[in-house]
Amino acid sequence: MNWVEQLQEQGFAQFRQYLPSDTANHLRKQILTAAHFKTWRLLTTPYRPLTHIKDRISSSNVEKCRQQQAIKAERNKQFAFSFYRTSNKHAKRHGAGDIHLNLAKTLKEQVAMPLGLSGEIRDSFVAKFEREQFISYHTDGSAGQYAFIYQLSKGWQPKYGGQLVLYPTKSRFYRKVIQPEFNCLTLLKLNHPMPHSVRMLNNPKHKHRLTISGWLE
Structure with missing residues (x-):
């Protein structure tokens, strides 16, 4: 079964060693060395504004809360998330624009x-967990026809968590667990x-779960 057939029948497909190694390493380096203070913004939900603390991304107290x-x-079984993502508003300042264009x-x-798509990317962003x-x-709803998650994590161990878990049959009892794997x-x-x-x-602080994610039309 080729990847197109697998994608249509099972709902997911993987490409290992997707980019040339030099290209993948360069992307990772670009992300890790992005130092502009507006490179990353914390996304969380649910989010209740904290009126007693000035709400800005540089406030560690706000982020912790x-x-x-x-x-x-x-823990209360509500939909929730917490991670950092690049702010597209400031993409030119920290080089994210080039990262997205090269991957696109x-x-x-x-x-x-091969899928007969236009190739338009509805949105893409770099995520840091x-x-x-x-x-x-x-689920991603109608964000696009296909979602993509490109992994740039190196030396990852299962005990670090961060696995992408898929539920191809819509049952939470059947899972496909995908470990973070570079390139x-x-x-x-x-x-x-x-x-x-x-x-x-x-994960320890020196280990980074980095992805470039988005949706294809």
């Missing part, structure tokens, strides 16, 4: 064309549908 809110909601070109040639961050069970692209067929989640991280 927001993360605690998300963890509490997850390969997606159009290697993925969109730190300790105790996660995304709970969800690996995962495609999800959204009308399959393909519920998924990201397990809570338990």
Whole structure:
């Protein structure tokens, strides 16, 4: 079964060693060395503004409280998430624009064309997950025809968490667990549908779960 057939029948497909090693390493380096203070913004849900603390991304107190809110909601079986993502508003300042453009070109040639798609990317962003961050069970709805998750994590161990968990039959009892693997692209067929989640991280600070994610039309 080739990857197109697998994607249509099972709702997901993977490409290991998706990009040339030099290209993948360069992307990872670009992300890790992005130092502009507006490179990353914390996304959490549920999010209740904290009126007693000035709410800005540089406030560690705000981030800590927001993360605690998300963890509490997850434990109460509510939809929740917590992770950092690049802010597209400031993409030119920290080089994210170049990262997305380079990946978009390969997606159009290697993925969109074989699937008969236009290759338009509705949105893409770089995500960085730190300790105790996660995304709970969800679907992407009508965000696009296919979701892509490109992994740039190196030396990852299962005990660090952060696995992408797929539910191809819509049952939470049947799971496909995908470990973070450097230079690996995962495609999800959204009308399959393909519920998924990201397990809570338990990683040391020097280990980074980095992804470039988005949706293809």
